[in-house]
Amino acid sequence: MTSVSLYWRIFGLNAVVLGSATALLLWAPVTVSVPVLLTEAVILVGGLVVMLVANAALLRIGLAPLDRVTRLMTTVDLLRPGQRLPVRGGGEVAELVSTFNAMLERLEGERAASSARAILAQEGERRRIAQELHDEVGQSMTAVLLALKRASDEASEPLREELLQAQEITRGSLDEVRRLVRRLRPGVLDDLGLVSAVTSLTTEFSTHTGLLVARRFDPDLPALDQETELVIYRVAQEGLTNAARHAEARRVEVALRAAGEAVVLEVADDGRGIGAAREGAGLRGMRERALLIGATLDVRSPDEVSAAGTGTRIRLTVPAVRKQS
Numbered sequence: 001m002t003s004v005s006l007y008w009r010i011f012g013l014n015a016v017v018l019g020s021a022t023a024l025l026l027w028a029p030v031t032v033s034v035p036v037l038l039t040e041a042v043i044l045v046g047g048l049v050v051m052l053v054a055n056a057a058l059l060r061i062g063l064a065p066l067d068r069v070t071r072l073m074t075t076v077d078l079l080r081p082g083q084r085l086p087v088r089g090g091g092e093v094a095e096l097v098s099t100f101n102a103m104l105e106r107l108e109g110e111r112a113a114s115s116a117r118a119i120l121a122q123e124g125e126r127r128r129i130a131q132e133l134h135d136e137v138g139q140s141m142t143a144v145l146l147a148l149k150r151a152s153d154e155a156s157e158p159l160r161e162e163l164l165q166a167q168e169i170t171r172g173s174l175d176e177v178r179r180l181v182r183r184l185r186p187g188v189l190d191d192l193g194l195v196s197a198v199t200s201l202t203t204e205f206s207t208h209t210g211l212l213v214a215r216r217f218d219p220d221l222p223a224l225d226q227e228t229e230l231v232i233y234r235v236a237q238e239g240l241t242n243a244a245r246h247a248e249a250r251r252v253e254v255a256l257r258a259a260g261e262a263v264v265l266e267v268a269d270d271g272r273g274i275g276a277a278r279e280g281a282g283l284r285g286m287r288e289r290a291l292l293i294g295a296t297l298d299v300r301s302p303d304e305v306s307a308a309g310t311g312t313r314i315r316l317t318v319p320a321v322r323k324q325s
Contacts, residue, residue, distance in 0.1 A: 115288040130185035216255040239267030247271025268313040
């Protein structure tokens with residue numbers, strides 16, 4: 001059966017309303033005098049109002065799918081995939097809704113692919129910078145440290161004291177460079193796996209920020225590929241950074257657990273919560289990383305997170321176990 005176009009449907013609605021009004025005028029015992037009497041004017045105006053209301057109601061019903069498309073267009077977020085409109089009936093409106101859904105699916109795929117390329121390029125640049133810091137800056141500072149050590153052994157007071165101070169400053173700078181290298185490219189993730197890497201991350205975070213970090217790791221997590229482990233590590237890293245910089249938290253809990261065939265990471269703090277604040281680059285970056293491995297990211301501020309404040313809970317769920325090859 002051929003679908004009726006939107007043009008003819010609107011034309012038909014108006015024809016029904018106008019035809020009904022004409023029939024009433026033909027068969028109703030109503031006459032129009034010259035000049036128009038008050039009762040006649042009231043009847044005509046009332047009829048006009050009824051026609052307008054009926055026409056508006058029918059158009060509202062006929063064009064409701066377009067309103068839904070407009071609302072979704074203003075609120076859709078490609079980092080939250082799966083938002084679709086139901087397709088009902090046929091005709092141009094149904095075809096428009098189907099085309100809009102197909103466009104969303106295509107845009108989500110293109111966004112996921114472009115995000116994957118950007119994230120992989122970013123990780124490659126992190127690896128390159130970390131390597132250069134380790135090989136060039138780290139080795140140069142180590143050589144400076146050894147030279148200061150030899151000079152301080154041969155110097156006399158008070159020059160020896162100054163050289164020792166310079167040696168301590170250089171050693172502190174070298175430790176900071178090594179910390180930056182670990183943040184840029186966590187070597188322990190490649191060498192010892194996800195649990196050891198997140199344990200090292202939380203320990204270093206607690207040492208440098210003074211926040212209390214509690215860990216809850218399942219003993220038998222499924223084996224994951226390197227890409228998935230890196231995404232989980234980066235989300236944990238960003239969650240801890242947000243807790244330290246923005247949440248005004250005193251305690252953070254990091255959990256890694258298996259849930260059926262899924263692996264779940266949770267980072268929960270007792271800070272002031274995210275509330276209705278607009279998501280920044282950090283949270284959007286976490287969502288992009290989640291899309292890279294087909295995971296879902298849930299960020300909320302439930303009251304049960306902490307008795308001291310609303311808190312923020314970040315939950316990353318990897319829906320299917322990704323085995324290492």
